[in-house]
Each structure stands twice: as C-alpha cells, then as structure tokens.
Amino acid sequence: MNPSTQKPSIEELEKIAVEVRTNIIQMIHRANAGHPGGSLSAADIVTALYFRVMNVDPKNPDWPDRDRFILSKGHACPVWYAALAEKGFFDKSHLNTLRKLNSILQGHADMVKTPGVDMTVGSLGQGLSAGLGMALSGKLQKKDYRVWVVIGDGETQEGSIWEAAMAASTWKVDNLTVILDNNGIQNDTFTDDIQIRGDLAAKWRAFGWNVIEIDGHNMQQIVEALETAPTIKGVPTIIIAATVKGKGVSFMENVPAWHGKAPNAEQTQIALAEIRG
Amino acid sequence: MTVNASVYHYVKPEIVAALASDEPFANAKQQATRHAFAEAILEVGEANPNVVVLNADVSKSIGTNKFAEKFPEREFNFGIAEQNMMAAAAGMASTGLIPFACTYAVFASMRALDQVRNSIHYPRLNVKIAASHSGITPGPDGVTHQAQEDISIMRALANSCVIAPADSPTTKQAVWAAAEYNGPVYLSFTRDPVPILFDDDFPFELGKAVTVRDGSDVTIIAMRDLVAQALVAAERLAQDSGVSARVLYCHTIKPLDTEAVLQAAKETGAIVVAENNVTYGGLGSAVAELLVANNPIPMRQIGVKDTFAESGPYLEVIDKYGLTSPHIVRATHDVLDHKARFTRPVSLAAVA
Ligand SMILES: Cc1ncc(C[n+]2csc(CCOP(=O)(O)OP(=O)(O)O)c2C)c(N)n1
Numbered sequence: 001m002n003p004s005t006q007k008p009s010i011e012e013l014e015k016i017a018v019e020v021r022t023n024i025i026q027m028i029h030r031a032n033a034g035h036p037g038g039s040l041s042a043a044d045i046v047t048a049l050y051f052r053v054m055n056v057d058p059k060n061p062d063w064p065d066r067d068r069f070i071l072s073k074g075h076a077c078p079v080w081y082a083a084l085a086e087k088g089f090f091d092k093s094h095l096n097t098l099r100k101l102n103s104i105l106q107g108h109a110d111m112v113k114t115p116g117v118d119m120t121v122g123s124l125g126q127g128l129s130a131g132l133g134m135a136l137s138g139k140l141q142k143k144d145y146r147v148w149v150v151i152g153d154g155e156t157q158e159g160s161i162w163e164a165a166m167a168a169s170t171w172k173v174d175n176l177t178v179i180l181d182n183n184g185i186q187n188d189t190f191t192d193d194i195q196i197r198g199d200l201a202a203k204w205r206a207f208g209w210n211v212i213e214i215d216g217h218n219m220q221q222i223v224e225a226l227e228t229a230p231t232i233k234g235v236p237t238i239i240i241a242a243t244v245k246g247k248g249v250s251f252m253e254n255v256p257a258w259h260g261k262a263p264n265a266e267q268t269q270i271a272l273a274e275i276r277g
Numbered sequence: 278m279t280v281n282a283s284v285y286h287y288v289k290p291e292i293v294a295a296l297a298s299d300e301p302f303a304n305a306k307q308q309a310t311r312h313a314f315a316e317a318i319l320e321v322g323e324a325n326p327n328v329v330v331l332n333a334d335v336s337k338s339i340g341t342n343k344f345a346e347k348f349p350e351r352e353f354n355f356g357i358a359e360q361n362m363m364a365a366a367a368g369m370a371s372t373g374l375i376p377f378a379c380t381y382a383v384f385a386s387m388r389a390l391d392q393v394r395n396s397i398h399y400p401r402l403n404v405k406i407a408a409s410h411s412g413i414t415p416g417p418d419g420v421t422h423q424a425q426e427d428i429s430i431m432r433a434l435a436n437s438c439v440i441a442p443a444d445s446p447t448t449k450q451a452v453w454a455a456a457e458y459n460g461p462v463y464l465s466f467t468r469d470p471v472p473i474l475f476d477d478d479f480p481f482e483l484g485k486a487v488t489v490r491d492g493s494d495v496t497i498i499a500m501r502d503l504v505a506q507a508l509v510a511a512e513r514l515a516q517d518s519g520v521s522a523r524v525l526y527c528h529t530i531k532p533l534d535t536e537a538v539l540q541a542a543k544e545t546g547a548i549v550v551a552e553n554n555v556t557y558g559g560l561g562s563a564v565a566e567l568l569v570a571n572n573p574i575p576m577r578q579i580g581v582k583d584t585f586a587e588s589g590p591y592l593e594v595i596d597k598y599g600l601t602s603p604h605i606v607r608a609t610h611d612v613l614d615h616k617a618r619f620t621r622p623v624s625l626a627a628v629a
Contacts, residue, residue: 033417074421099417101589101597107419121423123388124357157356187334188342188354191398194334195356260338 005008008051009220016086017047017219021248021275023082023095026106029268033058034107037258038076041183041243042150044217046071049148050083053226060090061115067145068134070119072127073152073181075260077109080117089116127151128178132164135176135236146230147176154186157195161162162207169208177229178209178238181216183245189256204238216241248275278516284491287479288508292472296512302505307470310501311409313445314466316342317378317452318407322348327373328456331366333359333380339409339466341379359384363392363404370402375456381415382408382424382465386431394434399462401436405455411441411465412553413581413598414502416591418455420467425581428500429558431463432531438483439531441465441560443504444474447528450481458483469591486534488541492523495609495616496541498546500527500560503551503579503600510551510605522609533563539571547616548576549608555601556580575615577608 008016020043027216028034041205050056054067067131071080078098085092090104097103110120119130131149138145168176182200184191191197201211210232214221222241229237245259246252249271263271278297285293295301322328322344327595329401332354345352355362359380363499366376378385385393385408397404413423431439438460442448448466455462486498490511497505507524514520523545525537542548548568550561561578568576586598595601 031417097590099419101587101593103588105588107417107588110419120421122419123383154357156357157334159358159360186357188332188337191356193541194354195358 002197010223011192011208012218013047013051013223016051017044018275019086020047020079020082022272023085023092024078025249025263025268025275027078027081027095027098028262029265030096031100032262033099034078034262035260036078036249036263037245037252038073038152038181038183039186040247040249040252041132041216041245042071042073042076042079042181043247044219044222045150045241046079046083048219048222048226050087051263052223054148055145056087056116058116061089065143065145068118068131068147070121070127070131070147070149071109072121072131072149073124073155074108074121074127077121080109081105081114084114084116089117090114092248098110124152124155128161128164131176132168132173135168135173136171138174138175145175148179149176150179150181152186153180153182153184153191153200154196156180156200165204165207165209173223173236175234176236177226177238180238180240181243182240183243185245185254185256185259187259200240208235210235212237212239214239214241216243217247250274259261280512281515282313286489287475287487288489289474289476292474293507295598296509297516301509302472304333305472307472309467309470310442310447310448311466311468312446313448314407314409314464317449318344319347320329321452322351325375325456325498328375328377329353330370330377331355331356331362331376331445333384333596335380339379339407349556350593359389360392363389364396366404367392367396367400367402370397370404371400375403375405377405377407379407379409381422382411382427383422386424386427386463390430398434398436400415402458406460406461406463407466408464409466410468412501413586413595413600414553415468416594417588419584419588423586423619425586426557427465428437428530428554428560429562432563433558436461438462438529440483440529441501442528443499443501443526444471446473446475446477446591447479447481450479450627451528454481454483458513465501466510467502472505474505474508481528482528482581484532485533486525486527486529488523488537489526490522490524492521494521494547495613496523496525496545497551497605497609498525498527498538498541498548498560500530500553503553506600506602506605507551510603513602513606514609518610520609522612527560530560530563534565535567538564538567542568542574544570546574548574549579549605549612550576551579551594551600551605554580556582575612575619579605579608606610
C-alpha cells in the first residue's frame with residue numbers, strides 16, 4: 001500500500017512550508033528555548049520530503065515498509081515536529097509542550113516518545129551512520145524503503161560523518177540519500193571562520209558519492225533533486241542544498257546569534273507576519 | 278523561624294538567613310558555573326602564557342569566546358570535532374602547554390572518551406577538561422545534552438582528578454587549582470545558574486572536603502549543584518525535626534577526602550550522599566566503597582536512579598528525578614531510622 005497517492009504541487013508545497021515555518025516560530029517562542037535558525041533553513045527540504053517524496057503513513061507511524069527520515073542535526077527538531085504535526089502524526093496541541101516536563105516533544109528528537117521520529121538524535125554526527133544502518137538493513141531484507149538523512153554543514157566537522165560516507169559508498173548503499181543543509185553557520189559563528197568547508201562537492205565525490213547541488217529554498221529544485229536521487233543506482237547520493245540560516249525571517253537570516261535563541265513576543269509577531277507574507 | 282547562623286562556615290550570611298524560607302534562593306545572586314569558569318580562565322591565561330583554550334563550537338555558550346577575543350593566538354576552535362580536540366590537547370600538553378579543552382560534559386566524557394583515556398589519562402598528560410552542562414544541569418535540551426554519568430566515567434579512569442564545584446567563587450578557585458596541578462583534571466560545570474553560596478575566602482584546596490555546616494546526627498555529603506539543595510535540606514531538618522545535619526562540601530570527587538568522610542562517619546554515624554549524577558560509580562559510590570572497608574555505617578544515596586531523564590526546566594527535572602532538598606530530607610529521615618536500629622558489627626565497633 002502506498003498511502004501518499006496524491007502528490008501536492010510545488011505551489012501547494014510552498015504553502016505547507018509557510019505553515020511549517022509558522023509552527024517552528026510559535027513553538028520555539030512558547031518554549032522560550034530552541035533553535036530557530038537551523039529549523040528554518042531546513043523547512044523547505046523537510047516539507048518536500050514529508051509531503052511529496054517520502055512514503056510514510058501518519059496513521060501507522062511504525063509501518064515496517066515506510067521510508068525512514070533522520071534529522072541528524074537534531075537540535076533543529078522543531079522543523080521535524082512541525083512537519084510531523086502538519087502531516088497528522090500527532091495532534092498539533094503537542095507543539096505547545098516542546099521542551100516541557102512530560103512532553104512527547106523533547107529538546108532533541110526522541111524516537112521512543114514521538115510518533116514519526118525514526119531515530120533519536122541530538123549528538124551531532126551520528127544520524128548518518130544510523131541511516132546507513134537502516135539502508136543496509138533494507139538491502140539485506142529486500143525492502144523497497146528509502147532512507148533520507150539531513151545533516152548540517154557544521155556537523156560535517158565530525159569525523160564520524162566521513163566514516164559513514166566511506167562505508168556508504170563501499171557498500172554501494174544507493175537507497176540512502178543525504179541532504180546537506182549548507183547554511184554556512186554553526187553554533188559559534190560562520191562555519192568557514194571556524195573550520196574551512198572547502199569544496200564540499202569535491203569532498204563527497206572523492207568519497208564515492210553522487211552529488212547534486214541545488215538552491216535549498218527553491219521548491220522546484222528541491223523536488224527534482226529528491227525525485228532524481230532514487231534513480232541513481234550503485235552509489236549513494238548527497239544533495240548539497242545552499243540554504244540560508246533563519247530563512248523567511250529577515251532579522252534571523254544569516255545571523256549566527258539566531259542559532260539557539262527564542263524570539264520574544266514582539267519578534268514572534270514580526271516573524272510570523274513576514275513568514276505569512 | 279530564625280536560622281542558627283553559627284553552625285555555618287564560609288556560607289554567605291544572606292544565604293544562611295534565607296535558608297529556612299519557602300524559596301531560599303529567590304533573592305540570591307546566581308550564576309552558571311560555566312560562566313564563572315570563563316571569567317577565571319581569562320585571569321589564569323593572563324598569569325600563565327602557557328595556558329591555551331581549545332573550543333569545539335560551543336565557545337559562545339560557555340563564554341570562552343572571551344578568551345579568544347583577548348588571546349586570539351592562544352585559542353583554537355576545532356569546530357564540532359571533540360575527538361580531534363582531545364587528542365590534540367594531549368599533543369599540546371606533551372610539548373609543555375596547558376590546554377583547557379572546553380565542551381559539553383556529554384561530549385567531553387563520552388564522545389571523546391577513548392581519546393581522553395588513551396591519549397590524556399594513560400600518559401598522564403597535563404590537560405584540563407572544562408566540561409559544561411554536567412549532570413542534569415541542562416534541563417530543556419533533554420537527555421542527549423544531560424551528562425548524568427560524567428562524574429562516574431571520569432572517576433573510573435586511572436590518573437584522573439575530578440572536580441565539581443558548587444558555585445561561582447569556588448569554581449574560580451577550582452580553575453586556579455587545576456591550572457597549578459600537574460596532570461589531567463576534569464572540571465564539571467553547570468549549564469543553568471546556581472546560587473552563589475560561598476564567600477571569596479572559602480579555603481579551597483584540591484582534594485579537601487569542607488564542612489560548611491556543623492552537625493552531629495548525620496552528615497550530608499554533596500557536590501556541584503546539590504550543595505545548595507543539601508544546605509536547604511539540612512536547615513529544614515533542623516527547623517522541622519530538630520535533626521542536626523552536618524554538610525560536607527565535597528568539591529573534589531577524586532581524589533576523595535577519605536579523612537573527612539571517615540571522620541564524619543565516626544562522629545555522626547550516618548551518611549547521605551547527594552549528587553546530580555547516576556548512583557553508579559560517582560560520589561555516592563566512592564563514599565560507599567570507603568565506608569564498606571572501614572566503617573560500614575548506614576548510608577543513603579541521592580542521585581539519578583537507573584533511568585534517563587527528560588526535557589524540562591532544570592529545577593523541575595531534578596525534582597522529578599529525586600534530587601532536590603525534599604528528597605534529601607526524606608533520605609535523611611530514612612537513614613536516621615536505620616541508624617537507630619543499627620548495631621555495629623562487633624569487630625568493627627572496636628575500630629570506631
Ligand atoms: C557532538 C555534538 N557536539 C556539539 C553539539 C552542540 N551543538 C548543537 S548545534 C551545534 C551547531 C550545529 O551546526 P550545523 O550542523 O551547521 O547546524 P545548523 O547550522 O544547520 O543548525 C552545536 C555545536 C552537539 N549537539 N553535538
């Protein structure tokens with residue numbers, strides 16, 4: 001059974017992304033903590049995955065044949081929660097409980113507590129390896145599901161990312177797709193002011209990956225890349241998405257301080273107005 | 278009710294005066310000890326040009342970005358690469374520098390543990406590990422950022438020295454002591470603000486526990502953020518039940534001040550250990566190991582039981598997981614009951 005029978009258009013996806021961004025800002029404001037910048041930069045990608053590309057069933061979150069998704073940059077989980085709630089994995093009222101005691105929505109995503117979360121994340125540089133494991137299982141068990149992993153550019157500083165990259169091409173894990181949310185900012189400041197990214201496409205190619213480069217906020221390009229990746233056989237694919245941290249909220253865009261800070265009431269008002277255009 | 282201030286030592290008078298109130302720290306000055314560390318390392322760096330600071334993309338959070346501004350050539354931001362940072366720190370120490378490697382406690386004690394063990398502790402290199410977000414002091418971030426095991430893990434390493442200061446003034450003293458000590462030191466700091474408890478003349482000495490409240494019925498031994506909880510519990514016990522509880526501030530978990538612990542055991546005959554850390558292998562275990570071999574009196578442990586915690590505000594989370602003063606009060610009543618029924622094994626009665 002394939003539950004995602006009707007595919008939304010690019011325009012419809014863009015509208016859903018507005019809802020996702022709205023939920024991100026509202027939940028972080030209410031929690032008075034969280035990571036808006038990296039949630040907003042991944043919003044278009046995560047929207048396209050859940051609403052157009054991935055084969056998942058919100059009524060049956062543990063369906064064994066579902067596509068798997070891992071937000072390896074787990075601090076950005078508000079974007080994951082927003083998309084899951086929008087898709088119907090759980091009631092939207094839970095978004096008000098982010099980071100509070102007894103909530104199903106932990107500060108970093110928890111696969112035991114949250115329906116639809118396929119892997120517990122928060123310690124950077126581990127989600128890709130977990131995705132590799134899921135993809136290897138899929139091959140061994142002759143399943144058709146695909147595994148999608150979003151990583152951050154700062155996160156690629158972890159050595160374990162490259163251990164996973166090496167293994168994925170060695171084992172020709174072509175049912176695994178990585179999307180690099182390349183927003184150029186990490187926690188302390190701009191990524192290149194800490195460790196130089198260099199030619200990321202060349203690095204991944206050198207590790208044996210098929211590389212697709214896109215504008216991570218152009219829904220048409222996102223969908224094309226995500227739909228092309230499964231057609232590439234024999235090698236894993238990485239989509240390097242040029243993104244803007246804080247995308248959609250002018251005062252957050254490209255400002256490192258908005259990595260892990262909640263907007264106050266006034267800022268939230270402005271942010272929501274801008275997002276809704 | 279008024280507090281008998283004469284039983285307290287080095288505790289700020291305004292802290293003592295408020296201990297019996299409903300919200301004892303409502304008006305207390307507070308600071309996260311990670312930020313006290315960031316202030317102290319500036320002075321230590323000023324005094325000793327061999328001191329270098331290594332960061333792993335959480336320098337703005339800890340406050341060591343200030344060190345980077347002041348001494349740009351002596352700061353290295355490795356990015357999100359804790360393992361690389363720890364082994365590089367070992368290399369720097371081997372050539373005479375004094376690196377302070379700064380990250381969150383989960384990553385310092387677990388992500389990079391192999392490097393910390395094999396490249397730093399085995400060769401006993403002079404690396405200082407400055408670990409913020411220790412224990413369950415980051416609340417809202419949740420389990421992946423709560424280092425409820427770091428003290429146990431670091432204590433298990435040979436050649437290790439483990440310090441978990443309770444507040445800002447004693448944190449600053451600990452940072453100086455660590456810089457002066459030759460060998461690996463693990464410094465454990467809080468993410469959230471904690472009350473400033475002690476005067477600047479606190480007699481900080483590495484490996485020496487300090488009695489900060491006199492008492493004769495029972496001793497509460499505490500570290501890091503639970504020293505504040507222990508003080509509140511001790512005063513509650515005095516006010517409500519007439520129990521005279523000693524509080525021993527054990528900032529250095531390793532080497533343990535065996536003399537102070539055995540003296541407390543002998544003089545008070547019952548012990549409660551309070552730590553924001555799992556009950557396996559940390560301060561409670563260290564005390565139990567000592568007592569069982571020397572003077573096995575009744576003892577209780579306040580610590581994280583065999584479970585992971587969850588997201589929530591710091592004080593709400595540590596309350597739910599059994600670490601706040603009411604829990605210490607209950608454990609103290611329990612150990613006092615035990616003490617009342619307890620008869621010392623004959624052979625050991627002679628020792629005590
Ligand atoms: C192993 C590990 N080290 C440090 C952190 C703390 N941390 C959380 S987010 C972050 C920066 C992430 O940067 P990036 O991967 O570029 O994510 P984005 O900018 O997209 O939010 C850091 C250092 C962590 N979560 N895990």
